[in-house]
Amino acid sequence: MSVLSLLFVIPGPLRELAGNRDEVRIDGEARSVSEALSLLFATCPGVRDRVVTELGEVRPHVNIFVDGESIRYTGGTGAPVRDGAEILILPALSGG
Amino acid sequence: MPDTHNITPENGDVLLLVGTMKGAFLFRSPKGRRSWEMGGPYFPGSAVYAMGYDARAGRHRIWAGPNSMHWGGLLRSSDDFGQSWTNPEEANVKFPEGTDAALKQIWQIVPGREEEPDALYCGVEPAALFVSHDAGQSWSLSKPLWDHPQRARWEPGGGGLCLHTILLDPTDSYRIRIAVSTGGMYVTDDAGTTWRPSNQGVRAEFLPEKYPEFGQCVHKVVQAKGQPDRMYLQNHWGLYRSDDRGESWSDIANGVPSDFGFAMAVHPQDADCAFIIPLESDGFRCTPEGKLRVYRTRDAGKTWQAMTKGLPQEGAYETVLRDAMTVDSLDPAGVYFGTRNGKLFGSADEGKSWMGLADGLPAIVSVRAAVISLPEKLQ
Numbered sequence: 001m002s003v004l005s006l007l008f009v010i011p012g013p014l015r016e017l018a019g020n021r022d023e024v025r026i027d028g029e030a031r032s033v034s035e036a037l038s039l040l041f042a043t044c045p046g047v048r049d050r051v052v053t054e055l056g057e058v059r060p061h062v063n064i065f066v067d068g069e070s071i072r073y074t075g076g077t078g079a080p081v082r083d084g085a086e087i088l089i090l091p092a093l094s095g096g
Numbered sequence: 097m098p099d100t101h102n103i104t105p106e107n108g109d110v111l112l113l114v115g116t117m118k119g120a121f122l123f124r125s126p127k128g129r130r131s132w133e134m135g136g137p138y139f140p141g142s143a144v145y146a147m148g149y150d151a152r153a154g155r156h157r158i159w160a161g162p163n164s165m166h167w168g169g170l171l172r173s174s175d176d177f178g179q180s181w182t183n184p185e186e187a188n189v190k191f192p193e194g195t196d197a198a199l200k201q202i203w204q205i206v207p208g209r210e211e212e213p214d215a216l217y218c219g220v221e222p223a224a225l226f227v228s229h230d231a232g233q234s235w236s237l238s239k240p241l242w243d244h245p246q247r248a249r250w251e252p253g254g255g256g257l258c259l260h261t262i263l264l265d266p267t268d269s270y271r272i273r274i275a276v277s278t279g280g281m282y283v284t285d286d287a288g289t290t291w292r293p294s295n296q297g298v299r300a301e302f303l304p305e306k307y308p309e310f311g312q313c314v315h316k317v318v319q320a321k322g323q324p325d326r327m328y329l330q331n332h333w334g335l336y337r338s339d340d341r342g343e344s345w346s347d348i349a350n351g352v353p354s355d356f357g358f359a360m361a362v363h364p365q366d367a368d369c370a371f372i373i374p375l376e377s378d379g380f381r382c383t384p385e386g387k388l389r390v391y392r393t394r395d396a397g398k399t400w401q402a403m404t405k406g407l408p409q410e411g412a413y414e415t416v417l418r419d420a421m422t423v424d425s426l427d428p429a430g431v432y433f434g435t436r437n438g439k440l441f442g443s444a445d446e447g448k449s450w451m452g453l454a455d456g457l458p459a460i461v462s463v464r465a466a467v468i469s470l471p472e473k474l475q
Contacts, residue, residue, distance in 0.1 A: 013167060017185060046185030050167035053198035054191045061166045091166040 001029040004081065008040050009088040010047070017046030033066060034077035036087060051089060061092040102179050103135035105468045110424050111177075112432055112453075113158060114440060115144030115462030120160050122178050123453060124468075129430050129444035132453045138178050141165075145419065146218075148205035149466035150231075153213040156470055159232070161189075161202030161218075169202050171218065173232060189218055189226050189235050195242065197222055203258045204419070209269060219259035223250055223276040227288070241274070241282065241291045246310050250279035253313050253332070260418055263319045263327075265341070273317065273342050277332070280312035281342065297345035301333045316360040316418045317342070320367035328370045328397070330360040330418075335372065337397045348397025353384040359421035363446070364429050368396040371403075371423070371431055371447060373416045381415050388412040390431070392447045406450035407441065414439070417461050424465040434460025 008024045015022055026043055030036040034056075041048040052058055064071045065088040071079050081087070105111050105124040112123040112132075121136035138144075142162035150157040158178065163169030170187040174180060191197040201221040208215025218226040218235065225238040241247075250257055258277055265271035270287045273294065280295040293310035300312045313332035319342075320326040329336040329345060335355045336345035349355035354374040363369035372391050376384040383389065387409045389402040414435040421433035431443045438457035443450045 013164075016183070049170070049185075049187035049190065050164075053168065054193075055196070055198050057198070059166065059168055094165055 001031060002083070003027055004030055004036075004083045004085070006030065006036055006039065006081065007084075007086045009086065010044075011089055011091060013091070014047050014050055014089070017050065018044040030081055032077065033064065033071050033079050033081055033087070036081045036085070037064075037077065040087075047089075061094045063090045063092045064088070065090065097140050098137055100137060100140075100178075101135055103133050103177060105177055107468060107470045109468045110426070110430060111149065111466045111468055112440075112442075113147035113149060113160075113462070113464040113466070114434060114454075114457070114460060115147045115160065115419075116434075116438070116458035116460050117143045118458035120144040120147060120162070120178075121454075121457060122158075123440070127426065127467075129424075129426075129442060130451070132442070134454060135178055138162075138181065139164075139172075142169075143201070143461070145461050146202045146205045147462050147464050148207060148216075149464060150207040150216070151466065151469060152207060152210060154471045156468065159205045159216075161205055163201050169199055171202060171205065171232060171235075188232070189220060191224070192237055195237065197224070200256060201258065203260045204262055206262045206264065209264055209266065211269065217262045217264070217272075219262050219274065221256045221258040223247070223257045223259040223279060225259055225262065225274055225288075238288050240289055241284075244282070244291055246293065247279070249311065250276055251311075253277040255417075261314070261317050263317060263342075266319075266321070266324050271341075273319075275314040275317050277315065278311065278313040280308075280310040281314055281317065282310075283342065294342055295345075296343065297347075298329065298331055298336060299334045315358045318360050318362040318370070320362050321364055323367035326362075326367040326396070328360055328362055330357050330372060332356065333378070335397070348393070350397065350399060352391050352400050353389075356381075357416075358418040359416045359433060360418075361421050361423045361431060364423050364425045365427060366394075369394050369446070370397070371421065372400075373421065373433065375415060382413040383415075386411050386413050388414050388435075390433070390443075390447055390450075403443070403447035403450070405448060406443075406452075419462040419464075420460050422463050422465050425467050430465065432463050432465055434463045436460065 028039040114121040119137035119140040139162035146161035148159040204219035214231040216228040261275035263273040283294040327338040335349040388407040391400040424430040440454040
């Protein structure tokens with residue numbers, strides 16, 4: 001597996017848990033969104049429980065976009081990632 | 097996000113912890129309980145079903161269980177009356193691997209007994225009990241209750257499958273009673289190693305068998321402080337009293353407009369005195385006849401009186417949920433409740449008269465009271 005350079009964009013409510021950064025760049029080995037997220041969680045452990053449940057599933061009102069496309073339409077966390085991918089974590093439109 | 101106003105309670109003040117569907121609020125008043133200052137909102141946008149106050153071992157710690165629709169829930173605490181809150185990196189209340197479950201909501205946070213000052217108990221949805229023995233630093237699931245063979249047949253009520261009531265027996269440190277909607281009450285006599293259903297005399301109107309061993313939709317159970325054999329229970333249809341520490345229950349719905357309701361509180365000194373807010377039917381779940389009435393008994397449920405002075409008696413279709421009523425520890429006792437329409441009421445004279453403390457809060461789901469006794473160095 002080759003080393004990829006990945007850029008994670010962190011939403012405002014989680015920046016405190018990512019060292020007050022709005023972007024986190026990580027170089028590491030990842031074939032899928034799931035493995036890419038594991039790299040992020042290893043760097044910013046506080047982000048993990050806010051983004052995924054104890055079952056490892058992305059929370060229902062959290063959206064993840066890879067290069068501008070929601071992973072809901074590209075295979076979920078099993079979707080592949082490429083070198084240089086931008087991974088955007090965003091709260092879904094919800095509430096009332 | 098809204099600006100947060102902070103309050104600074106003083107020694108002897110009464111503090112109200114108010115959890116809503118969109119954040120938490122604090123209210124403080126001097127002992128007379130006639131003038132209230134509001135603090136908050138804290139955790140704006142998060143539902144706060146559970147709050148608690150830990151005054152043991154010199155603490156003045158507020159606990160809250162905010163649940164963000166986006167980022168999930170965890171327990172957070174404040175030692176400075178809301179000016180700052182812990183924000184643990186790892187969610188502190190979470191289901192361990194192998195349970196195939198994920199936390200949906202924190203429903204209850206209860207400090208342990210005085211003799212176990214670092215113990216805390218937490219009830220959650222899906223229905224489970226978590227315990228901490230290090231003042232909330234770490235939490236563990238009560239596996240014997242989770243593994244109880246009857247758990248598979250518990251079913252969610254309208255609010256979800258939640259463990260919402262935790263009663264720590266004040267004289268028997270091995271005995272804990274919990275209540276689940278919908279599963280009924282369970283009790284342990286060995287500090288949580290084994291659990292048994294304990295619902296004798298409690299009706300399950302929605303099941304073919306009306307008095308099953310378990311499966312009742314118990315909405316709230318309270319235990320008298322100075323007389324722990326005495327308990328009261330507001331059921332999903334049914335109002336009950338126990339005089340044997342919850343082993344058996346008798347119907348006490350005598351003269352109330354409905355035996356349906358959620359909220360219940362017991363007087364801090366008088367075990368014969370309890371407060372309820374009846375709601376109409378199962379489908380409507382609002383105060384009957386558009387009248388907001390707290391019903392009080394002074395004779396352990398033989399009779400109930402409507403306490404209405406200061407409460408709206410026309411067009412008041414209110415709902416008061418299971419944790420949205422409480423009492424303080426003063427004499428005369430203060431009684432407080434909040435509605436789903438965001439109204440907060442208080443009585444400084446045991447329900448004889450009421451005043452509005454706030455109107456226009458988000459839907460209120462939890463109200464707790466504490467009398468502040470600060471360590472000398474903080475006064």
